Amino acid sequence: MNAPAALEGAPRALAHIEAGAGTIMVLGGAGTGKTTFLHDLRKEPRGRQVFLAPTGVAALQLGGQTIHSFFGIPPRILNPDEVKPRVQVRRLLKKLDRLVIDEISMVRADLLDTVDRSMRIARDRDEPFGGVQVVLVGDFLQLPPVVPYAEQEMLERMGYGGPFAFDALSLRARAVARVPFTKVHRQSDDVFIAMLSAIRRGIGLREAVEALNAACVRDHRPGTMPVLLTPTNARADAYNQRGLAALAGGERTFAGLLKGEFGLEGDRLPVPERLALKPGARVMALRNDPARRWVNGSVGTVVGIGAHSALVRLDAGPTVEIESFTWERLRYGWDEATGRIEAQVVGTYTQLPLAPAWAMTMHKAQGLTLEDVRIDFEGGAFAAGQAYVALSRARSIEGLSLVRPIRHSDIRFDRRVAAFVAAFESAAD
Secondary structure, eight states: OOOOTTOOHHHHHHHHHHHTOSEEEEEEOTTSSHHHHHHHHHHSOOSSEEEEESSHHHHHHHTSEEHHHHHTOOSSOOOGGGOOOOHHHHHHHHHOSEEEESOGGGSBHHHHHHHHHHHHHHHTOOSGGGGOEEEEEEOTTSSOOOOOHHHHHHHHHTTOSOSBGGGOHHHHTSOEEEEEEOOOOSOOOHHHHHHHHHHHHTSSHHHHHHHHHHHHBSOOOTTOOOEEEESOHHHHHHHHHHHHHTSOSOOEEEEOEEEETTTOSSOOOSSOSEEEEOTTOEEEEOSOOTTSSOOTTOEEEEEEEOSSEEEEEETTSOEEEEEOEEEEEEEEEEETTTTEEEEEEEEEEEEOSEEEOSEEETTTTTTOOBSSEEEOOTTOOOSTTHHHHHHTTBSOSTTEEESSOOOGGGOOOOHHHHHHHHHHHHTOO
């Protein structure tokens, strides 16, 4: 069931899927085409499949559901005998051909094992994931799972070598088809790509840090206004509040409208529930325009404000009217009449798809491509992969600047994870 050796990236992953591999793991750095692969997988009918993610915002971007919501798993460690899938979940899982999980780096090992046990019980089949094909997508060298200190010892006592999904006991019992995505599409400068790779892997780190500091510790390039990335919400919020307060004129506040079950899973909303704007405000679009005039991550300046819209002059595009958008919280269900898996809307959130863009956190920037980025490491990165996520948002080194030099203490990475990724890529199927 191996994919043809000549295939690379997405075609190789799709070949494994079509060949019936039990578990396919797709790993790649920033800008290597993982999101495009997921969209392609969704577009082509390849059996009954569901798309899940560990957080609400990631699930919205994916057009799927959170893992906890789909399986009805509470946000805590479960003993095996506490895993009892609901009747509705059992009915759906019996019909499932494929389970796709995005942002796998943020999925804890115990959560993935709870998913495995739920599927075995629901399908009454004592084999990994109840015999369902599982596709795991992400990058373990970006943001890690959240493990409160009190739970770290418990995971060790339960037999886990670490908190990452690749530590899951369920993956030990099943062959995993390994598909690395190695070709970077976001950046085109080979020298810059090499610098980012060194930051990601921790190999050649000293040289990469020196080169980035020499090139990027400066005022930002003239004629542009970059998005400033910083580690904490408090610092990003302070930048944005100062930016808005400095503008003349009256402020208009747009109120988001929540309906149904939206916002009940503890995740931050995709855009602020109260969005304050003035002419001159810097904003970022947080969804793609169906007419393709802007994309998720496009940055611009507000030049006019309507009753339910904002007129935005894009930095890299025309002046456009951006209207309210409705995000849908989905829940998968089984339709007996049609014999199909149906995505049911259980909640909505309506708001202008904009966020203040003088600054944002590195965590929120994951997945975005930005033309102009300025990074403030004040206080230091506090999570493994955080510095790499921030630096790799920039499309070019010319569009990247640093408030202060990068210190080695800013580059946090887990050596065990780096070793896993290196072995994964060298032993790709």
